[in-house]
Amino acid sequence: MAILQPTSLADVQDAVRQSERIRVRGGGSKPALSTAADGVTQLDLAALRGVREYEPQELVFTALAATPVAEIEAMLAAHGQYLPFDPLLVDRGATLGGVVAANTAGSGRFRYGGVRDFVIGVRFVDGRGDLIRGGGKVVKNAAGFDLPKLMVGSLGRLGVLVELSCKVFPRPAAYASLVVHFPALPPALEALYRLNTSAFDLEALDLAPTAGGALALWLRIGGPADVLAERLDRLQNALAPGAMGFARLQGEEEAHFWRERRELSWVPSDFSLVKVPITPGRLPDLEARLATTDVVRLYSVGGNLAWLAWPPHSPRAAIQALLNELGLTGMMLLGSPDEPLLTPLPGAAFFHRVKQALDPDGRFV
């Protein structure tokens, strides 16, 4: 297996032109997605790192694709800003380009949107070796096709991301969280639906089985420190019907909890992790199938994102069969390197046309 380590954008263009089949690697935090198979050139972008532009009062930055998200977060934090889509696996070395290509947003994306909502500009090398720019460096922009969004979740198959511009937001001054326990899924879902049609501003809303058929909702709020307790009181009152217990998280304990969640520390070691987009109304179907299995579940983003952790040696075909039967899509985020997309995706015909336009020779695998 050839490994190429470009140190400039021109190097990336050369590497693309001279390689028939390519898989891109950034920080290596998601080997299931970035490991090149036999006969495929591994394009290791690690050297393409560094923030190109950042003006705090602009709330926009531009960075090379393999810039570690941790570095970006530290830079933003010094000015009270953050990436509201809550990128995953930051401590494990996730890069900005990897987060965009894999579309890995965490629980915190509930409030303001996911990766797609914060990437405003992109430069990538297409399958012909051309360096293409899309979008821009301003937060509102309707000029030309929205190539930055197209690249979100593209898994490096439409081009090699080399530079990204993102918008950021001011970070809430403080956070607090509420854990609400329910005896079963129906009352937990009812509570979630009540929240969906209420005016509570939640930074995160996660749902997960606990033990013995019970479940819990985790709610995170953010804002000035001295109003959070009152806001939690109101939330607790609204959620009282059907709930069987409450707990509050604050300070370092609270921060630690959500940091662990975004680092996927809850996934047992050696389990593979599958990302499944869903809607809360479909959760009963999924729970009915998984409640009596060893699959560990976290329903994040207000029930819009199911994280399913499968025990070691779970047959890939079994996972695929379940998803297909329920009409769901899925991507293997942690696991053995293989085709990460487990199911057919909507818009395959449209994707094929896009692929033909940007990577006609099928270099990016």
Place this chain on the structure above:
Amino acid sequence: MPDATVSSLGAQTVGEVTGPFLAALEQTLPPGRVLTRPAELIPYESDALTAYRERPLAVVLPETQDEVVSVVRLCHRYGVPFVARGSGTSLSGGSLPVPGGIVIGLNRLNRIVRLDPRQRLAVVEPGVVNLAISQAVASYGLYYAPDPSSQPVCTIGGNIAFNSGGAHCLKYGMTSNHVLGLKAVLPDGEVVTLGGESLEAVGPDLVGLFVGCEGLFGVALEVTVRLVPRPECYRTVLAAYRSLAAAGAAVSRVVASGLLPGAIEIMDALAIAAAEAAVKAGYPQDAAALLIVELEGETVQVEKEFAYLLTVLQDPTLAATERPYEVRVAQSEVERLAIWKGRKAAFSAVGRLSPDYIVQDGVVPRSRLGEALAEIERLSKQYGLRVANVFHAGDGNLHPLILYDGREPGAYERAEALAAAITRMCIAMGGSITGEHGVGMEKRAFLPEMFGEDDMEAMQRLRRAMDPLELANRGKMFPGDPTAATRPGWLPHPLERAGVISRM
């Protein structure tokens, strides 16, 4: 650059195919829904960019998704270009007809297919009016967030094609941030489903690519949008400044303060005078600039943040010239709506100050707003034309209104030259040629100034992958396609004259 043989294909074959094509259309749609008589076509000749005008071969009015698909397939079979159109409120000429082509009027495709408030989503057809979605879900405490000023009449289909914005994009983004899934017919008649109902997805964001394609990738047939909860509380402040630069600097301070307002807007003296004349908003009349900042959220938090906002605006360590000389806080929903009414009426109201005007739409980095405004003022003097400024300051989205008198020889040309100079200023400052109106006819010459050759070529390849014959909304976005008949001078959109819609 488009392939010359492809571009001329339509024109060469129109004469030969017109008869059979029209006959096929009339077999596809019931009587009365294929319009060909000149009197019937006139209302479709233009959109809100009234300087451009073109008579289509025919206008069809499908009522079902299947009818749209059939019409698109006929267009493909006969090589006839088509333009999909909603209410025709495009300010960039996005729904201008193509010579020899047809217009597919989608207003009758206006069913709300499904409302699912518990999952915060709605499935609608493209002819549904923007505001109708919010009205349909208001009783659940939800609304559809993107709020272009034409929202009482503009349709979701048009919003999707042009990725429409509005005054509240700062916090919640533009149209594309609110579309979860869609069904569309591609220009060769293939029907695709993109995205779904979830907030999350795996695989490339194809919905994101489709939104903002300016109709070049086909016609959206059914759209799944996300809904957001109506905030418990709004707090709105109006601050009057003695200089435009001071208001611009205040925007930077608010953005840097750690607050995240729902909207930050500025109007200059000319716009204030116009708004006052039109709707008597009660604005301070001697201000050089008005700043509107609105916070929204849970009451207990908004009250706290609003007090902080007022201290940011009235910071006593600032020079007196940098502070507002008057600050008004909306004390009720009525007062809040009065502030917004003046703001939203400002554009059409400028018509009271000048017989003609051009609406510009451009973006600069928000920290360079002050610089941009000074440059616009300099250009205004250089070209000898008044410019009124109304803009989404929090996003750096400028809307200069260039006032001129079309009866004065050369005035329209000077106004266009001034508009071009402002567009180039946006590019030079690292901004964009359009924030929310789209490229359309109006800005197509400027897209290659903002993007490089390879970028343009990649976008053309994408376009041809969807539409090898370049039938869908031909002539928009990309330069060099056949130009439409233009006419100096500007006329208000009929709905604008009626005071139903405005331009920003």
